[in-house]
Structure formats: C-alpha cells, structure tokens
Amino acid sequence: MSTQPSPDLSVAVGGLRLKNPVLAASGTFGYGTEYQDLFDPGGLGGVVVKGVSLEPRSGNPPPRICETPAGMLNAIGLQNVGVDRFLAEKLPALRRLDTAVVVNLYATSPDEFGELAGRLAEAPGVDALEVNVSCPNVKAGGLAFGTDPTAVRRVTEAVKTRAGRRPVWVKLTPNTADITLQARAAAEGGADAVSLINTLLGMAVDPDTWRPRLKNVVGGLSGPAVRPVAVRLVYEVCRRVDVDVIGLGGITTARDAIEFLLVGAKAVQVGTAHFVNPRASIGVVEGLRAYLSQRGLGRVTDLVGRLRQD
Numbered sequence: 001m002s003t004q005p006s007p008d009l010s011v012a013v014g015g016l017r018l019k020n021p022v023l024a025a026s027g028t029f030g031y032g033t034e035y036q037d038l039f040d041p042g043g044l045g046g047v048v049v050k051g052v053s054l055e056p057r058s059g060n061p062p063p064r065i066c067e068t069p070a071g072m073l074n075a076i077g078l079q080n081v082g083v084d085r086f087l088a089e090k091l092p093a094l095r096r097l098d099t100a101v102v103v104n105l106y107a108t109s110p111d112e113f114g115e116l117a118g119r120l121a122e123a124p125g126v127d128a129l130e131v132n133v134s135c136p137n138v139k140a141g142g143l144a145f146g147t148d149p150t151a152v153r154r155v156t157e158a159v160k161t162r163a164g165r166r167p168v169w170v171k172l173t174p175n176t177a178d179i180t181l182q183a184r185a186a187a188e189g190g191a192d193a194v195s196l197i198n199t200l201l202g203m204a205v206d207p208d209t210w211r212p213r214l215k216n217v218v219g220g221l222s223g224p225a226v227r228p229v230a231v232r233l234v235y236e237v238c239r240r241v242d243v244d245v246i247g248l249g250g251i252t253t254a255r256d257a258i259e260f261l262l263v264g265a266k267a268v269q270v271g272t273a274h275f276v277n278p279r280a281s282i283g284v285v286e287g288l289r290a291y292l293s294q295r296g297l298g299r300v301t302d303l304v305g306r307l308r309q310d
C-alpha cells in the first residue's frame with residue numbers, strides 16, 4: 001500500500017515562518033496556557049495573546065458579553081494585567097508552548113504604542129507584535145485610530161521603529177467605509193502584515209427590561225455571523241493592497257478557514273469559536289490536513305489566493 005506523505009502545512013506570513021497557518025485570536029485564548037489541559041497549543045501555528053497595555057486595566061463593568069444569533073457581543077474593554085506582569089508572569093509559560101507567540105498591543109497614542117513595542121521587543125520569546133487599532137470598546141486609541149488612515153500609519157511607524165527585528169502586524173477594524181485605505185496606510189507605515197477583522201460594532205436590547213444587554217450599551221460582534229463580512233474584506237485587501245493578510249472573523253471549522261485562504265489570506269485566526277468548542281483551533285489544523293490529503297494537495301499554500309471566478 002502506498003502511503004502519501006503528510007501535507008506541508010507550514011507558511012511564511014508577516015515576517016514569520018509558522019508550522020501551520022492557524023493561530024488563536026487575541027482575547028479568546030487568554031495568555032495561551034489556559035487551554036493546556038484540553039490540548040497542546042504547540043499544535044497551533046501561533047497564539048495571539050490578549051491585548052497588553054502599559055498599565056493594567058480592569059476593563060468595563062459587567063454585563064460585558066451576550067449571546068446573539070450565530071455570534072456574540074462583547075465589551076470587555078481590554079482588561080489585562082499590564083506589560084510588567086505580562087513579561088514577568090505570563091510570557092515565561094507562553095514561551096514553553098512551542099508555538100509562535102504574537103503579542104497584541106493596545107495604547108492611546110503613537111508614543112505610548114512605541115514605548116510598549118520597545119518593552120515587548122526586547123523580551124525573548126516574543127515572536128511578533130500585533131497592533132490593535134480597532135477595539136470598539138474603549139474611548140481612546142481604539143476605533144479613533146483605526147478608522148483614520150493617517151493615524152494608522154503613524155501608529156504603525158511608531159511601533160515599527162521600536163520593534164527592532166520583530167515583525168509588526170496591524171489589526172484592522174471592519175467599521176469603516178473602505179478598509180483598503182487603512183490596509184495601505186499600515187503597509188506604508190512598515191507593517192509586515194495586516195490582520196482582519198476585529199469585531200463589528202453592534203448592540204442588543206432586552207425587550208423585558210428595556211435595557212441594553214451590555215452595560216457599555218454597544219459592543220463588538222463576532223462569531224459565525226460576521227464571517228461573510230470578513231471574507232469580503234479580506235478579499236478586497238488581498239486584491240488591492242500589497243501586504244500579507246491574516247484573515248479572521250467567525251472561523252469555526254477548516255472549511256471556514258479555507259474560504260479565507262482561497263481569497264488570499266496567508267494565515268487565519270480562530271476566536272469566538274473557542275467559547276463554544278475550546279478545541280476549535282486545533283480542530284481547524286486537523287481539518288486542514290485532512291482536506292489537503294483528500295484532495296491530493298501537497299501544501300496548504302496551494303490554496304492561497306486560488307479563488308476561481310471562471
């Protein structure tokens with residue numbers, strides 16, 4: 001019996017070489033170690049850590065998540081332990097996971113972003129930085145930056161200047177009229193890749209209490225409900241901007257991930273799906289391997305940008 005060699009899942013994306021194209025998305029996978037009892041995160045291409053800021057943040061008051069049809073709303077407000085505790089307490093365990101460690105950054109000015117990038121870039125074990133200029137749940141520095149191409153470029157430049165040889169990914173918001181403007185601005189600022197999408201602005205109201213379901217009133221929509229929006233935006237950026245793209249938004253299975261690869265994403269992230277199935281991201285890796293084997297494809301890169309429109 002002839003045995004087929006296992007397909008090559010490795011990808012080069014945004015200045016990194018990853019063992020496979022599947023990463024856990026920021027804010028949905030803690031600091032990487034929380035899922036260790038369920039599966040080995042070393043099987044993933046990478047882990048993107050919850051957004052880290054210079055100072056610790058307690059986030060928004062509850063309720064700050066609620067379920068919606070085929071998705072969820074969140075208004076966590078970037079709760080995190082701050083960069084000092086992240087470096088001292090979280091990073092050492094993350095480094096032992098045998099997967100790429102991408103640190104998601106949040107700050108309120110280009111200078112602060114630069115300072116944070118400098119602190120993280122010096123730390124051994126940080127493989128890349130992902131700049132969050134797209135959080136809908138904070139008053140300063142989130143969407144205010146992410147929708148303005150000039151601000152996106154300035155923040156990217158500030159991070160890139162301080163990041164040394166660490167690659168810089170810029171996470172873009174879908175809450176804008178033409179996302180290619182922000183993607184191009186990030187590329188001009190020196191971004192090694194753009195990640196898209198962050199959450200879509202949304203709101204839900206309880207008809208019994210007549211109150212918003214989130215204390216913050218509005219929040220970010222994620223999960224399968226947003227996937228067609230995300231695929232369309234990834235398609236637009238891949239077609240029109242010369243920059244590596246990491247696609248995310250509603251990915252639950254390998255077949256969902258393949259949609260993003262076919263329209264041109266070089267890697268994907270799995271987020272909200274973890275709250276339904278904590279093994280979702282490793283399931284996507286296994287599903288991709290099986291899909292490639294069944295179709296006799298040798299490499300996952302054989303899928304990238306291969307959308308057929310004939």
Ligand SMILES: Cc1cc2nc3c(=O)[nH]c(=O)nc-3n(C[C@H](O)[C@H](O)[C@H](O)COP(=O)(O)O)c2cc1C
Pocket residue numbers: 025026027028050051074076078104132171197198199221222223224226248249250251269270271272273
């Ligand atoms: C509870 C929660 C927390 C999140 N926190 C962050 C964050 O800290 N930084 C960030 O860039 N994105 C954050 N996101 C956005 C996700 O990383 C992702 O971009 C978005 O949810 C869309 O992907 P998904 O539908 O697979 O979840 C968060 C999402 C959720 C649901």
